[in-house]
Amino acid sequence: MVRRYWRRGRPECAGHEWLAAAAPEKIMQITVLVALTLLVLTAFGFLTGRRRALAVRARSGPRLHSLPNYYGYYIALWTGGPALVLLAVYGAFGSGLVNTLAMSQLEREAAPLIAEFERQLDSDSDFIALLEEAAEAETDALEAREAITRARDAGLDPQAFQAALAGHTTRLTEIGARLGQRRADIARTVAARAPSSDAGIRARSGFEFWNSPRERRELFLADARAIAFGEGLASRNTPELRAAALAMRPVEDIFRYSVAALALSMAVGGLAWGRSRIKASFRARNRVETAITGLLMFASVIAILTTLGIVFSLLFESLRFFASIGWRVGDFLFGLQWSPQIAIRADQIGQSGAFGAVPLFAGTALITAIAMTVAVPVGLFSAIYMSEYAGPRVRAVAKPILEVLAGVPTVVYGFFALLTVGPFLRDFALFLGYEDAVTQSALSAGLVMGVMIIPFVSSLSDDVINAVPQSLRDGAYAMGATKSEAIRHVVLPAALPGIVGAVLLGVSRAIGETMIVVMAAGQGANLTANPLESVTTITVQIVTLLTGDQEFDSSKTLAAFALGLVLFVLTLMLNIIALRVVQRFRERYE
Amino acid sequence: MAYDTNPAPSTVYHPAPPGMQIKVAARDLSVTYGDALALDRVQIDIPDRSVTACIGPSGCGKSTFLRCINRMNDTIDTARVRGSIKIDGEEVNDRSIDPVLLRARVGMVFQKPNPFPKTIFENVAYGPRIHGLAANKDELAAIVETSLTKAGLWKEVADRLHQPGTSLSGGQQQRLVIARAIAVNPEVILMDEPCSALDPIATARIEELIDELRENYALIIVTHSMAQAARVSQMTAFFHLGALVEYGPTEEIFTNPRDQRTQDYITGRFG
Numbered sequence: 001m002v003r004r005y006w007r008r009g010r011p012e013c014a015g016h017e018w019l020a021a022a023a024p025e026k027i028m029q030i031t032v033l034v035a036l037t038l039l040v041l042t043a044f045g046f047l048t049g050r051r052r053a054l055a056v057r058a059r060s061g062p063r064l065h066s067l068p069n070y071y072g073y074y075i076a077l078w079t080g081g082p083a084l085v086l087l088a089v090y091g092a093f094g095s096g097l098v099n100t101l102a103m104s105q106l107e108r109e110a111a112p113l114i115a116e117f118e119r120q121l122d123s124d125s126d127f128i129a130l131l132e133e134a135a136e137a138e139t140d141a142l143e144a145r146e147a148i149t150r151a152r153d154a155g156l157d158p159q160a161f162q163a164a165l166a167g168h169t170t171r172l173t174e175i176g177a178r179l180g181q182r183r184a185d186i187a188r189t190v191a192a193r194a195p196s197s198d199a200g201i202r203a204r205s206g207f208e209f210w211n212s213p214r215e216r217r218e219l220f221l222a223d224a225r226a227i228a229f230g231e232g233l234a235s236r237n238t239p240e241l242r243a244a245a246l247a248m249r250p251v252e253d254i255f256r257y258s259v260a261a262l263a264l265s266m267a268v269g270g271l272a273w274g275r276s277r278i279k280a281s282f283r284a285r286n287r288v289e290t291a292i293t294g295l296l297m298f299a300s301v302i303a304i305l306t307t308l309g310i311v312f313s314l315l316f317e318s319l320r321f322f323a324s325i326g327w328r329v330g331d332f333l334f335g336l337q338w339s340p341q342i343a344i345r346a347d348q349i350g351q352s353g354a355f356g357a358v359p360l361f362a363g364t365a366l367i368t369a370i371a372m373t374v375a376v377p378v379g380l381f382s383a384i385y386m387s388e389y390a391g392p393r394v395r396a397v398a399k400p401i402l403e404v405l406a407g408v409p410t411v412v413y414g415f416f417a418l419l420t421v422g423p424f425l426r427d428f429a430l431f432l433g434y435e436d437a438v439t440q441s442a443l444s445a446g447l448v449m450g451v452m453i454i455p456f457v458s459s460l461s462d463d464v465i466n467a468v469p470q471s472l473r474d475g476a477y478a479m480g481a482t483k484s485e486a487i488r489h490v491v492l493p494a495a496l497p498g499i500v501g502a503v504l505l506g507v508s509r510a511i512g513e514t515m516i517v518v519m520a521a522g523q524g525a526n527l528t529a530n531p532l533e534s535v536t537t538i539t540v541q542i543v544t545l546l547t548g549d550q551e552f553d554s555s556k557t558l559a560a561f562a563l564g565l566v567l568f569v570l571t572l573m574l575n576i577i578a579l580r581v582v583q584r585f586r587e588r589y590e
Numbered sequence: 591m592a593y594d595t596n597p598a599p600s601t602v603y604h605p606a607p608p609g610m611q612i613k614v615a616a617r618d619l620s621v622t623y624g625d626a627l628a629l630d631r632v633q634i635d636i637p638d639r640s641v642t643a644c645i646g647p648s649g650c651g652k653s654t655f656l657r658c659i660n661r662m663n664d665t666i667d668t669a670r671v672r673g674s675i676k677i678d679g680e681e682v683n684d685r686s687i688d689p690v691l692l693r694a695r696v697g698m699v700f701q702k703p704n705p706f707p708k709t710i711f712e713n714v715a716y717g718p719r720i721h722g723l724a725a726n727k728d729e730l731a732a733i734v735e736t737s738l739t740k741a742g743l744w745k746e747v748a749d750r751l752h753q754p755g756t757s758l759s760g761g762q763q764q765r766l767v768i769a770r771a772i773a774v775n776p777e778v779i780l781m782d783e784p785c786s787a788l789d790p791i792a793t794a795r796i797e798e799l800i801d802e803l804r805e806n807y808a809l810i811i812v813t814h815s816m817a818q819a820a821r822v823s824q825m826t827a828f829f830h831l832g833a834l835v836e837y838g839p840t841e842e843i844f845t846n847p848r849d850q851r852t853q854d855y856i857t858g859r860f861g
């Protein structure tokens with residue numbers, strides 16, 4: 001693949017035929033070789049440790065502190081551990097370092113072009129005029145904002161100022177677009193002046209990289225790496241990218257070889273060090289224990305850091321979204337109109353109402369309510385039946401069947417809702433004389449989602465009901481309670497906190513459920529309590545905002561992150577409450 | 591089944607005290623759990639207004655015997671009860687007997703105190719409520735108060751009736767469930783190791799209480815403590831491997847055991 005790209009590009013890139021032949025496979029081979037050698041060394045370390053320990057034991061003297069295998073593990077850890085850490089660190093940061101080194105070299109070579117570009121930018125009359133206009137619009141916007149605050153403080157209607165502010169913001173966006181345009185034009189003329197020699201192309205490459213915004217830079221690097229090392233497929237193949245690729249190659253090679261050499265020598269050194277420490281009194285078992293503890297801790301740290309990373313990226317992108325709508329968080333959380341499609345047009349950015357998320361919240365709440373209306377009674381009653389009434393034989397058959405429901409992929413529920421339940425409900429509503437019935441309705445999505453949640457509620461409730469001590473039931477029976485009295489008066493109240501927890505977990509499932517609603521609830525952001533209309537939910541909107549061709553920094557796509565944040569906070573709170581409640585319940589009967 | 595072909599276990603009966611009024615009478619009472627025989631053809635007459643102690647090594651069927659009297663064995667799927675057991679001459683195992691009503695007549699206290707997850711008041715009021723014993727709130731409150739007083743708990747909880755029953759100490763909880771049992775005014779009270787989860791002081795209080803309750807009820811208690819059996823009971827039944835080995839006035843059993851196994855057990859040679 002990579003080579004084909006190269007052949008296509010070659011005529012423009014004279015003097016570098018060798019590059020086409022330099023096979024990325026060779027580099028791969030080195031990595032594999034190092035890894036294999038490490039494995040062999042580690043195994044050898046284990047055997048050595050064991051053998052030495054056995055030898056120490058054979059000699060009469062003090063008793064060996066640990067079993068011989070532990071000495072083997074200890075040396076193996078010293079052999080493989082540091083080298084693996086080094087490789088991991090290199091794997092994580094190596095490419096970034098190579099990119100930085102290579103590109104800063106190219107940027108240095110591009111210095112004359114950059115200087116020329118900045119000179120032209122400073123002297124370009126169009127550009128200067130646009131800048132002035134922008135400053136003016138910004139001042140106007142600032143004033144309008146102040147006026148709004150003042151009007152609010154004075155108890156007046158800030159409507160007029162808000163309209164003005166919207167106008168200013170629109171103007172700013174427009175000017176911004178034109179500024180970008182002009183900048184790009186100048187950059188193009190400057191770059192065109194560079195000679196088409198190797199050096200010229202390298203300078204052009206550095207200049208293009210220097211002049212790219214953040215996202216473009218990442219793309220540029222990814223493409224260059226694709227060309228240089230066959231990491232994935234390049235989306236473009238320009239002379240500039242090839243020059244960058246060429247600059248990366250030697251840097252990368254140096255790094256790869258030196259890291260390989262370093263890793264191997266660390267392995268050998270570790271082996272020798274471990275070996276030198278083995279004597280009868282050495283506490284290998286405790287050392288290995290420490291290493292295992294470290295490994296487990298490391299795994300949990302990774303899990304936690306990943307979670308934190310996701311949360312923070314959600315948070316930052318949400319902040320960017322709020323910035324792009326002028327920090328009107330209130331409009332987002334309490335606005336009644338949701339029409340993000342309009343808002344991507346430049347003249348609509350910041351128009352109030354376009355990103356009002358209340359219809360989504362309402363849709364989510366409606367569908368969740370319908371789902372829980374199905375899931376709670378059915379799930380709870382079946383749990384009661386399973387745990388209190390059903391004989392062992394019934395339970396052995398019925399419980400797995402119920403749990404199969406939990407294994408059905410949600411997309412299957414989705415088309416069940418879309419193709420079976422939806423049309424049935426529509427026809428039924430039409431039959432009853434409701435003219436506006438549609439196939440995609442909150443009701444069909446909610447009902448099917450309820451079915452999906454039944455096994456959740458029932459199996460969790462079953463657990464908590466079973467956890468109620470038999471002695472309480474015996475107590476009730478001994479007082480002369482009938483079976484259902486014992487359940488209603490004693491078992492359920494005792495299990496109530498746990499059942500509440502189960503229901504809350506079910507609710508958070510319902511809120512986060514996506515596939516069923518995408519397929520069955522429709523897309524219209526209607527603010528309605530009528531279950532026969534189509535509604536949309538937070539999750540559905542996230543999907544629609546992010547799928548399709550999108551720039552990843554328009555307000556429209558950023559809105560998805562804000563919605564995601566809301567969703568996250570919502571389900572997090574529900575889960576915390578549910579877990580608290582369940583925990584309280586556990587403590588009571590421990 | 592095997593035990594039908596085996597000869598019935600023989601029981602040593604000491605002479606009953608004079609003027610004994612029989613409350614509970616078992617004839618050929620057997621219980622099996624699945625195929626396992628837990629109680630083998632027990633014959634026993636238990637007097638009214640006195641305490642009968644059931645003793646014997648673990649697994650000998652004491653609890654099983656107790657559960658026959660209020661038909662709690664019905665709640666165990668595998669349990670099968672045969673033979674006859676009568677309260678005041680009325681057959682307990684008869685189809686015409688409603689176990690729900692029977693259990694209102696035969697109260698039961700368990701080894702571990704098991705107050706319901708309700709307030710102290712509601713725990714005691716539970717029985718009267720489900721059996722409709724109180725016509726109005728005042729009557730119910732009166733029942734609760736007298737029951738708690740009889741159980742010797744009233745003074746301690748009078749000002750915290752509406753706190754959860756589980757908030758009491760173990761000894762208080764045990765007295766609470768005794769109050770709960772006597773609130774429906776039963777005729778027989780069954781106690782299955784009522785003191786085994788309690789400290790000596792709480793045990794002493796419960797024993798005192800048992801002694802007081804003897805005035806009005808027939809009590810049958812299971813205990814592993816010889817000393818307790820000797821202190822609180824008038825009659826003692828010694829069970830071994832599902833059979834009733836020896837039965838008679840407590841003094842007789844403890845001072846003059848006639849079966850070797852009884853002798854060994856009460857002198858602590860096996861158990």
Ligand SMILES: Nc1ncnc2c1ncn2[C@@H]1O[C@H](COP(=O)(O)OP(=O)(O)OP(=O)(O)O)[C@@H](O)[C@H]1O
Pocket residue numbers: 623626627628646647648649650651652653654655666668
């Ligand atoms: N629910 C049950 N299912 C099956 N077998 C049971 C059950 N309950 C008791 N058993 C068996 O019946 C026999 C008598 O049990 P029981 O509980 O009456 O003994 P126990 O004399 O009360 O013993 P302990 O003093 O330890 O309480 C035992 O062998 C026991 O294993």
Ligand SMILES: [Mg+2]
Pocket residue numbers: 652653654782
């Ligand atoms: Mg027992």
